[in-house]
Amino acid sequence: MQDSPQQDHLQRFIFDNAEVRGEWVQLKSTWQEVSKQRDYPAPVAHLLGEMLAAAALLTETVKIEGRLVLQIRANGPVSMMMVECTSDHTLRGLANWQGEIADTASFSELLGDGTLAITIEVVGAKQPYQGIVSLHGDNLSAVLENYFQQSEQLDTRIWLTADQHAAAGLFLQQLPGDKKPEQAENWSRINQLASTVTPQELCELDAINLLHRLFHQEPVRLLTTTMLEFACTCSRERVGETIRMLGEAEANDIIEEHGYLEAACEFCNTHYQFDKVDIAQLFNDSISPSSDTDVLH
Numbered sequence: 001m002q003d004s005p006q007q008d009h010l011q012r013f014i015f016d017n018a019e020v021r022g023e024w025v026q027l028k029s030t031w032q033e034v035s036k037q038r039d040y041p042a043p044v045a046h047l048l049g050e051m052l053a054a055a056a057l058l059t060e061t062v063k064i065e066g067r068l069v070l071q072i073r074a075n076g077p078v079s080m081m082m083v084e085c086t087s088d089h090t091l092r093g094l095a096n097w098q099g100e101i102a103d104t105a106s107f108s109e110l111l112g113d114g115t116l117a118i119t120i121e122v123v124g125a126k127q128p129y130q131g132i133v134s135l136h137g138d139n140l141s142a143v144l145e146n147y148f149q150q151s152e153q154l155d156t157r158i159w160l161t162a163d164q165h166a167a168a169g170l171f172l173q174q175l176p177g178d179k180k181p182e183q184a185e186n187w188s189r190i191n192q193l194a195s196t197v198t199p200q201e202l203c204e205l206d207a208i209n210l211l212h213r214l215f216h217q218e219p220v221r222l223l224t225t226t227m228l229e230f231a232c233t234c235s236r237e238r239v240g241e242t243i244r245m246l247g248e249a250e251a252n253d254i255i256e257e258h259g260y261l262e263a264a265c266e267f268c269n270t271h272y273q274f275d276k277v278d279i280a281q282l283f284n285d286s287i288s289p290s291s292d293t294d295v296l297h
């Protein structure tokens, strides 16, 4: 069955009677594009979907021009997982794994020990911001909540899920500023209501219905809605850069053996082909300095 075109989006909201802000995200076509690039075992796909939803939620909280990257490095069967969300509201991501992975593999069985790095690259900034947190916890939400507790000292709750059709998430955070006496009580009330959310509701309900289902006793004010989509930032020029790093001799060896050099983007599976003339040109041009502005597209 073909899904009707569905727009992936993120809804921001705020509570009138509590010092809490929220975000909800649901990704369908974006998630389809990301998950179809490789034949992911079910638990790996699940975690990758959660990470995609998390990247969308976090990017919306930082309000930058640039990109946010979540990257897991671990010593378990899943050695690397990376998801990127840009301020143009595009997402991409991938995971590397080794061996057979049981359908029932838990978060810690998938990853073992490792870290989650949150990198924020702002256009024009010399240094990216990077925060690193260890993978302690039963799931990605717990790791991210821990990160917010350490880095921003703001109480934050995150619910994430993914199935074959959708990746989705809900985010709640205490507003910064002076604490009011009733703030703790408000936070715990909103949290209790949100905690009843099910993975199925996150993946299937739209924002209005989900917020009504969870918070119908609370006045919720809808803020901006952001559309999101899959897009890859790869290009022939960037692949060319990689070939230059490989070195001219190595590149020519491959050309001699195969007649051409081909590289495929791991995120979107676009194939880039270079022939003998292309390679010669690539190394002739390599005298020109590569510009600093090439970090982001």
Ligand SMILES: [Zn+2]
Binding pocket: 232, 233, 234, 235, 265, 266, 267, 268, 269, 270
């Ligand atoms: Zn690509």
